[in-house]
Amino acid sequence: MIDYLALALTHxxxxxxxxxxxxxxxxxxxxxxxxxxxxxAEGPVARAKQRRARRRHRQGRDEGREDA
Amino acid sequence: xxxxxxxxxxxxxxxxxxxxxxxxxxxxxxxDILAPQKIGWTLTPMLPISFIAFLLAFAGWAVADPKxxxxxxxxxxxxxxxxxxxxxxxxxxxxxxxxxxxxxxxWKALVFAIFLPVTLITRLRIEAAALVLTLTAxxxxxxxxxxxxxxxxxxxxxxxxxxxNSNIYExxxxxxxxxxxxxxxxxxxxxxxxxxxxxxxxxxxxxxxxACLLIPVGTxxxxxxxxxxxxGLLMLRDVKNRMxxxxxxxxxxxxxxxxxxxxxxxxxxxxxSVESDQSASTRMQVWSWTLDYAAENxxxxxFDAYRGNEFTYRLPVTREEGGALVTEIENVTDxxxxxxxxxxxxxxxxxxxxxxxWLALHxxxxxQMERIRRRWRDREAPAEQWQGPLASALQFANIIYLVGxxxxxxxxxxxxxxxxxxxxxxxxxxxxxxxxxxEVERKALRDARRAAASGKPAMP
Numbered sequence: 139m140i141d142y143l144a145l146a147l148t149h150x151x152x153x154x155x156x157x158x159x160x161x162x163x164x165x166x167x168x169x170x171x172x173x174x175x176x177x178x179a180e181g182p183v184a185r186a187k188q189r190r191a192r193r194r195h196r197q198g199r200d201e202g203r204e205d206a
Numbered sequence: 207x208x209x210x211x212x213x214x215x216x217x218x219x220x221x222x223x224x225x226x227x228x229x230x231x232x233x234x235x236x237x238d239i240l241a242p243q244k245i246g247w248t249l250t251p252m253l254p255i256s257f258i259a260f261l262l263a264f265a266g267w268a269v270a271d272p273k274x275x276x277x278x279x280x281x282x283x284x285x286x287x288x289x290x291x292x293x294x295x296x297x298x299x300x301x302x303x304x305x306x307x308x309x310x311x312x313w314k315a316l317v318f319a320i321f322l323p324v325t326l327i328t329r330l331r332i333e334a335a336a337l338v339l340t341l342t343a344x345x346x347x348x349x350x351x352x353x354x355x356x357x358x359x360x361x362x363x364x365x366x367x368x369x370x371n372s373n374i375y376e377x378x379x380x381x382x383x384x385x386x387x388x389x390x391x392x393x394x395x396x397x398x399x400x401x402x403x404x405x406x407x408x409x410x411x412x413x414x415x416x417a418c419l420l421i422p423v424g425t426x427x428x429x430x431x432x433x434x435x436x437x438g439l440l441m442l443r444d445v446k447n448r449m450x451x452x453x454x455x456x457x458x459x460x461x462x463x464x465x466x467x468x469x470x471x472x473x474x475x476x477x478x479s480v481e482s483d484q485s486a487s488t489r490m491q492v493w494s495w496t497l498d499y500a501a502e503n504x505x506x507x508x509f510d511a512y513r514g515n516e517f518t519y520r521l522p523v524t525r526e527e528g529g530a531l532v533t534e535i536e537n538v539t540d541x542x543x544x545x546x547x548x549x550x551x552x553x554x555x556x557x558x559x560x561x562x563x564w565l566a567l568h569x570x571x572x573x574q575m576e577r578i579r580r581r582w583r584d585r586e587a588p589a590e591q592w593q594g595p596l597a598s599a600l601q602f603a604n605i606i607y608l609v610g611x612x613x614x615x616x617x618x619x620x621x622x623x624x625x626x627x628x629x630x631x632x633x634x635x636x637x638x639x640x641x642x643x644x645e646v647e648r649k650a651l652r653d654a655r656r657a658a659a660s661g662k663p664a665m666p
Binding site for chain 2: 140141142143144145147148149151152153155156158159160162164165166167168
């Protein structure tokens with residue numbers, strides 16, 4: 139009786155855990171920084187800034203080449 | 207009914223794995239710890255489920271997991287070297303048949319410990335593996351704990367689901383596993399995400415810890431009592447209010463005393479008297495025999511080399527004669543006595559090279575967990591709160607294991623090798639997280655510098 143109870147309880151929990159895991163995307167893939175809200179919060183802004191800076195840099199270089 | 211339920215659970219896990227192959231890794235953890243094929247009688251023993259899960263876990267990883275970031279760590283290297291050395295030592299084993307028998311399960315446990323960290327690439331996976339390990343061992347612990355609470359138990363007389371002393375179904379091993387799991391259960395009660403900490407989780411966790419503490423009582427395993435004492439001391443490091451903790455621990459200890467069975471007191475009383483206890487004096491004899499053996503065979507005698515030992519010693523033997531107890535000193539001969547210590551098990555079976563590898567494996571683990579604990583202690587981001595405490599819990603579990611292992615031959619015990627796998631996974635995860643963070647910071651700095659440089663021309 140005790141054996142059945144212990145097995146039933148733990149197996150129910152294992153099954154619930156597996157079903158919960160099954161639906162979560164971060165099981166298989168996780169961006170090392172995405173889970174860090176502090177970094178993600180400023181991530182897009184920082185990335186956009188970087189992109190803008192890079193574009194400006196490239197434009198500057200191209201203009202320089204045209205001048206030559 | 208039970209057989210069918212266990213069979214369905216296993217088959218269900220295999221089916222769920224078709225959608226998420228990582229579940230096959232969890233299925234192997236579950237099968238290897240609980241051994242449902244030994245609990246069931248018709249359906250579960252029908253298929254080699256343990257072997258199927260072993261193959262599926264590898265296949266799932268090979269087919270579905272990203273391998274670009276797979277890292278092979280030093281500790282996995284040590285495990286691999288130990289695996290190779292065990293195979294080599296089997297070639298010169300004193301007892302080749304017994305050695306081959308032990309090799310059959312040791313290689314699987316070692317290979318899985320090397321493989322496990324490779325699959326645990328996300329936080330959720332690390333947590334899921336720890337959860338399945340805890341709940342599966344929990345099934346055995348809850349059942350044994352309840353039997354103890356209801357008045358059953360006794361050394362060698364507490365009945366588990368399986369009673370062949372295999373794996374963790376051996377009383378001292380179960381006691382060590384139960385105590386080693388306590389810090390991990392405490393971690394789940396604070397940092398779990400599969401079952402987010404609420405009142406139900408805390409109640410279940412508390413009850414499970416209570417069941418864990420009952421195992422050394424129910425099995426009357428003296429090792430378990432030593433493990434509880436060590437855990438009590440270790441927890442002093444992390445508790446916030448040490449004075450309160452000491453008082454609460456003392457009060458709980460004193461309150462528990464009247465509930466302990468008399469046979470428990472009798473057995474624990476033998477902890478201090480080595481001379482009159484055959485189990486303890488055999489231990490001393492085996493250990494000194496192993497030292498001599500290793501001096502002659504520094505490369506070890508292969509698995510089960512202890513079978514060659516034999517010693518006679520004088521021991522007080524008490525028996526009843528005509529209603530009176532008579533104690534006489536008699537010669538007692540023992541042969542083929544097991545090592546009763548993992549340190550000596552490694553030394554006798556794998557010689558000095560094996561012992562050094564095994565010690566390095568654990569020493570490095572303790573060191574790595576300490577480093578993570580310190581590095582992540584002061585971080586404040588919400589996503590960086592679980593790593594330090596998990597490192598601390600795994601470190602405590604490792605120390606408890608080493609204490610228990612001092613008195614039992616459990617050097618290749620699969621559950622503890624799985625915990626080593628978890629340690630390696632956590633350490634790799636933290637290293638990856640840190641290097642990604644560093645890379646982002648470095649890149650941002652580089653870009654800022656570049657932007658500043660392009661803003662003002664170097665030459666007018």
